[in-house]
Amino acid sequence: MADVLVSKVLEELTSIVAREIEQEVRLVVGVKKEVQMLTTKFQLIKGVLVDAENRQVKDDAVKLWMRELKNISYDMDDVLDEWTTAIQKSQIMGDERVSAENKRKVRCLICFSCFRCREVGVRRDIAVKIKDLNARLDIIVDQQHAFNFVSFQKETKQVERFTTTSFIDVAEVKGRDQEQKAIMKKLLTESSQTPSLHIISIVGMGGIGKTTLAKLVYNDDEVKTHFETRIWVCVSDPFDEIKIAKAILESLTNEAPNLHELQTILQNIRKSLEGKKFLLILDDVWEENSAKWIQLKDCLKCGSPGSxxxxxxxxxxxxxxxxxxxxxxxxxxxxxxSWFLFSQIAFFGWSSGEREPLEHIGRKIASRCKGLPLAVKTLGSLLVTKKSKSEWQTIMDSEVWELENAEVDIFPHLWLSYNDLSPPLRQCFSYCAIFPKDHLMEKRKLIELWMAHGYIKETTKKDMETIGEEYFQNLASRSFFQDINIDDNFYDISYTCKMHDIVHDFAQYIRRDECFSMEVSSSVESSMESVSNEARYSRIVLAGKGSLPAQFEGGFVVTAVLSSFFNELTCLRSLDLSNRHIEEIPPTISQLIHLRQLDLSSNDHLKSLPETLCELYNLQTLNVYGCRNLAKLPDGVRKLVNLRHLHIRGTGPILMSKEIRKLSFLRTLEWVQVFYDREAFSLGDLESLNLLQGLLMLSGLANVDDMDEAKKAQLKKKKGINRMRLAFNGKEREGRIRHDEELLEVLEPHANLETLGIHGYEGSVFPDWIMSLLNLKRVYLTRFKNCEKLPPLGKLPFLESLVLEEMERLKKLGVEFLGIETSSQQEISSSVTVFPKLTTLGLGPLKELEEWDDGMNKNGEENVTNFTILPCLCSLYIWHCPKLKLEALPDYLLQKMPAFQGCLTKEERREKAKQILHL
Known part of the structure; x- marks a missing residue:
């Protein structure tokens, strides 16, 4: 971790000096020279960090040196952030001053003079801190020379890689029978559809048993009979194409090839394998560059079908x-x-009398391994020589990363995966140590936390959110995350995941002495005293499951408690106070100048936010989701110039300041309530917010009076918005039908839109732009008063889900709804697929719906050839449609659904539909 921290500090030192020059902002005389000295020292240190990382494992003095270096790096990060904030504050206050001068020149001059005095004090304070850090770094450099570190180019800890072979004692393997059968089925089943080179992979985290499973398959008698030739090669890393090819050839000829040219080696492989049915095992593969595999793959296509x-x-x-x-x-x-494997190892050679008293605790220890065979074997081996209950209890109570054998037997497997990560990804992964075991992590929040701690750097081509998404997917694909779940409730799509306990232990091992986690169940003062001085990442949970401390009166967090926290934890980058029954945020929150992420969600009794919150110039995320009594945002919200995510849904009718339009970095503004108030945020204020992403819900659209103002929203330019809900609720007015039609026409979204919901629309027609949204996957239309016809939604190529609710005048779903174009009343002219991707269709309550025109002529024959309707339909929901009779449903609607697959005739399908659809 030290190399990552030092690299980050060097980057910040360079950028802040450049920014100071560019923006013509000075702190105090001499600071630039101090910064140059710091930069030089950090560069010298960076060159020897690989040697220091390796030596600290056995040398306690080096370990202490590394710890102090990390502490200085963290402190430097705080000071540089304070410097950046001071520059930013100076600019914002300057802009405020210019804006105010035209109003009250005399008063503004006095206020500015006071500000200048405070600013000089801040500058001097930063200068003193930088000089102090320079002095501390001098000691580090002196000690560095004394240790005689060697400079290395490669910046990763070298871990011994294991060379695997195909040999295995099958009797010792337990619990892989079903997976062995699944792999063998893929290996042995042949079909005309099988490609010339059929490649199968076993994917999983280090120590999960991938190689063991491959060995079971390789040594199976049926596999030996099926394949003429079997080859086992341990690939490992780094990838060496010639070495791999030589290993394959040596296995085929039983002789070590004295060849050096890849071309010659591949020719010999081809000669040996041509026309043979072979099985090649490539174990422990890391290389992800597809170009490096092309030549070897082309050579291996010489085998017979079934290879x-x-x-x-x-x-x-x-x-x-x-x-x-x-x-x-x-x-x-x-x-x-797991217990079977553990007991085989831990109780090997024990008598039943020795074993019986420890079985109960042994089962608990085995369960701690969470199904990871490597951990089961390691702990079993550790306990085989320990025969007292106290020794077993000690192992049970210890964190895995605290055990002596962990670093030797378990963690090397994880070090390999960890070292394969880029430095930012290492930080993102190890940060997860701050959460408790088995914690359900939400992807969006996790990315926001990574951003808050500076692990994600924006580029000219990608914003932080996009890079964070890539980081998450990268870690998930490498099995650092598991139990990934997608919660899709139409408008919201959330991803959650967990970490395997052993992987979490490994993250804790990496971040040891840096992470601190506790629940406050006593006085705040004593809780603060228990925080380690070296802890850089603290997770403090207020009011745990036990009895509440005195400061939490009646379950509510009082202002004095929060003030105490704010005074003590001024270096916080993220703060989660969600669902804490908070009634008031104290003004002293402005002390948290480093804060990037603030979660106040689900505090029902929170009615307002202090204006001082707007002095958190570094804030990137403000979450007030579900604060139902929060009436408005602070007037000075424009000062939050770095705000990227404003989670504001579920707050009730909150009055939003027009100043939000000045937040040019804003990516998330999930909900906009349109008030009949010209001083409040309006649709036109969306004009400058072209970086918005994800969900946008516009509510109170009936209150819109000025169509020109609505046009300024320019939703069509906001390509990042992929989910949108338009709610036409609001005041009653004359000409409502025409108003809603004109407004809906104006609110045309970007063609990237995937989810569209329209609620409370009182127009009678749909705008043409709906059919231009070719990427639409989900459409939800509800509470339409005057629509009698629907647009040709059947033409949308990617539509997966369609729900129609409370459409008061909809009587018929006709061929125009299906998207069937007719050249006359009798003839259907085209040959197409209608609703080609639709899997879910929901209808109801539709009190007037009585007919579904399925495109049949009077004789019940289709007027079209090669015509397919709803080929993917899996779920059909029809409820509260009193006029819709079962006979009105076209048979193809039932024919395509899985629930009716066993029904061979139309009559059978109708009979079953009576039971399922209640029509």
Whole structure:
């Protein structure tokens, strides 16, 4: 971690000096020279960090040196952030001053003089801190020379890589029977559809048992009979094409080839394999550059049909790069199989009398391994010589990363995966140590936290959110995250995940002495005293499950408690006070000048936010989701110039300042309530917010009076918005039908839109732009008073879900709804697929719906050839449609659905539909 911290400080030192020059902002005389000295020293230190990282494992003095270096790096990060904030504040206050001069020149001059005095004080304070850090770094440099560190180019800790072979004692393996059968089925099943080179991969985290599973398959008697030739090659890293090719050839000829040219080696492989059905195992593959595999793959296409390549890897991207047809994600051992494996090792050679008293605690220890065979074996081996209950209890109570054998037996496997990460990804992964085990992490919040701690750097081509998304997917594909779940409730799509306990232990091991986590269940003062001085990442949970401390009166966090926290934890980058029954945020929150992420969500009793919150110039995320009584945002919200995410849904009718339009970095503004108030935020204020992403919900659209103002919103330019809900609720007015039609026409979104919901629309027609949204996947139309016809939604090529609710005048779903174009009343002219991707269709309540025109002529025959309707439909929901009779439903609607697949005739389908649809 030290190399990452030092690199970050060097980058910040360079950028802040450049910014100071560019923006003509000075702090105090001499600071620039101090910064240059700091930069030189950090550069010298950076060159020896690889040697220092390796030596600290066995040398306690080096370990202390590394710890102090990290502390200085963190302190330097804080000071540089304070410097940046001071420059930013100076600019904002200057802009405020210019704006105010025209109003009250005399008063503004006095206020500005006071500000200048305060600013000089801040500048001097920063200068003193930088000089102090320079002095501390001098000691580090002197000690560096004394240690005689060696400079290395490569910046990763070298971990011994294991060379695997195909040999295995099958009797010792437990719990892989089903997975072995699944892999063998893929290997042995042949079909005319199988490509010439069928590649299968086993993917999973280090220590999960990928190699073991591959060995079971490789040594199976049926596999031995099926394939003429079997080859086992341990690939590992770094990737060496000639070395791999030589290993394959040596396995085929039983002789070490004395060849050096790849061309010659591949020719010999081709000669040996041509016309043979072979199985090649490539174990422990890391190389993800597909170009490096091309020549070897082309050579291996010489085998007879049925040949297979089986790859084991930790990374899904590797499987894709090689060209895998099937990816098998290996699972964890069951609790019973874990216990069986553990007891075989831990109780080896024990008598039943020695074993029996420890079985109960042994089962608990085995369960802690969460199905990771490597951890089960390691802990079992650790305990085989320990026969007292106290020794077993000590192991049970310890964190895995605290055990002596962890670094030797478990963590090397994880070090390999960790070292394969880029420095920013290492920070993102190890940061997760701050959460408790089995914690459900939400992807969006996790990315916002990574941003808050500076792990994600924006580029000219990608913003931080996009890079954060890539980081998350990268870590997930390498099995650092598991149990990834997608919660899709139409407008909101949230991703959650967990970390395997052993992976979490490894993250804690990396961040040891840096992370601090506690629940406040006593006085705040004593809680603050227990925070380690070296802890740089603190997770403090207020009012835990136990009894509440005195400061939490009646379950509510009082202002004095928060003030105490704000005074003590001034270096916070992120602060989560969600669902804490908070009634008031104290003005002293302005002391948290480093704060990037503030979560105040689900505090029902919070009615207002202090104006001093707007002095948090570094704030990137403000979450007030679900604060139902929050009436307005602070007037000075324009000062939050770095705000990117404003989570404001579920707050009730909150009055938003027009000043939000000045937040040019804003990516998230999920909800805009349109008030009948010209001083409040309006649709026109969206004009400058072209970086908005994700969900946008516009409510109170009936209150819009000025169509020209609505046009300024220019939703069509906001290509990042992929989900939108338009709610036409608001005041009653004359000419409502025409008003809603004109407004809906104006609110045309970008063609990237994937989800569209329209609520409370009182117009009678749809705008043409709906059919130009070719990327639409979900459409939800509800509470339409006057629409009698629907647009040709059947033409939308990617529409997956369609819900029609409370459409008061909709009587018929006709051929125009399906998107069938007719040249006359009797003839359907085109040959197309209608609703080609639709899987879910919901209808109801539709009190007037009585007919579904299915395009049949009077004789019940289709007027079209090669015509397909709803080929992917899986779910059909029809409720509260009193006039719709079962006979009105076209048979193709039932024919395509899985629930009716067993019904061979139209009559059988109708009978079953009576039971399912209640029509």
């Amino acid at each position: 297979r390549i089986l790859v084991t890897t930790r990374k899904e991207i590797v499987a894709s790069a090689i060209g895998c047809i099937d990816i098998h994600k290996i699972g964890q051992l069951s609790a019973e199989d």
